[in-house]
Amino acid sequence: KYCPGLGLVHKAFLKNDTFLCACHGQETNHVPVWCMRQAGRYLPEFREFRAGKDFFETCRSPAACCELTLQPLRRFPFDAAIIFSDILVIPQAMGMDVQMVAGKGPTFPEPLKEPEDLLLLQPKVDVNKELGYVFKAITLTRHKLDGKVPLIGFTGAPWTLMAYMIEGGGSTTHSKAKRWLYRHPEASHKLLKMLTDVIVEYLLGQVAAGAQALQVFESHAGCLGPVEFQEFSLPYLRDIARKVKDQLKESGQDVPMIVFAKDGHYGLEDLSQSHYEVVGLDWTIDPRSARERTGGKVSLQGNMDPCALYAPKERISEIVKKMLEGFGTRGYIANLGHGLYPDMDPENVGAFVEAVHTHSRHLNLK
């Protein structure tokens, strides 16, 4: 039985456990599907709800996060929900000011410039105090979901968060953050380690609050080369999974973890041997080669080009069919290769979900 606050998770309690089964490589009647950024601006009801409210204020309201998480599930038969929040709540918890500026995106008025600035960060973060609002949102959403589908919690990965903290916002080159890697490798490792410690506690808190799976977003893997990835990203991704899993094992819990290193195709083999059950893929990887390169060691998630949702519905259906044939229907979770864009037509998102369900059922009957 599910105990609020304790987060004891029983699969039997779920009405639809296809997502969790697929994470563990078990057979399912249909391939489960969800979309990154499914709770987002492409939905008119999201835009209406968010209108006039500050983004991070919204993130700090458990009731608002719960409502936004549930919105897409009222429209589409997604097989999982992902808690509405943002990866940048961690730099905030470490003492940095982060604002969401309309038309510009996340902005840090005082980004980290030099290694001395690390002294300005909170050395020890009490996640219950600083991020308890996310935990409350998760518990409330678990209750409201009432076992309809599992709830995914998430975090940004250390390198991606470090990049934001130094760049002060989005960037095309990430040259300020990469400058640290080449010029201040020790300070870089210090920051990555600080972030890892907070992330581990944050993910454990999400599970205690009721999250039934966890996704780690290394969204800026692509601006690292294979050598830098090996040194500054992969060890921390591995550390996170190992530490979270070790802790959960002690309390007899088993929560699947997904690693999504966008544009990190060079790291695919390593990512499939990093203690994650699932590796998320962007659309630059061919499904069959991803299967070969990961050797059946993990389940895979992804990877339709989000822009394929601009195609007519019949074309979306064809693309989905090819994708399913490439990945196969077992140990596979359908998703996009990255998040939905604000100008996407909700009807086409519905067509994507339906195509995954219909084609995968047919393929399973063959």
Ligand SMILES: O=C(O)CCc1c2[nH]c(c1CC(=O)O)Cc1[nH]c(c(CC(=O)O)c1CCC(=O)O)Cc1[nH]c(c(CC(=O)O)c1CCC(=O)O)Cc1[nH]c(c(CCC(=O)O)c1CC(=O)O)C2
């Ligand atoms: O476009 C903008 O103005 C700022 C968008 C932005 C945000 N965080 C950010 C970015 C940078 C970026 O995505 O490139 C920064 C951000 N947030 C996130 C990521 C990870 C990623 O997408 O690769 C990133 C990094 C993306 C990158 O830099 O490549 C994660 C995120 N944001 C969010 C969610 C939650 C959710 O979708 O349920 C999630 C995670 C789960 C998921 O993918 O579903 C929600 C979010 N954050 C944000 C927004 C838009 C602002 C609003 O509603 O007023 C929204 C809603 C939406 O996408 O429509 C703000």
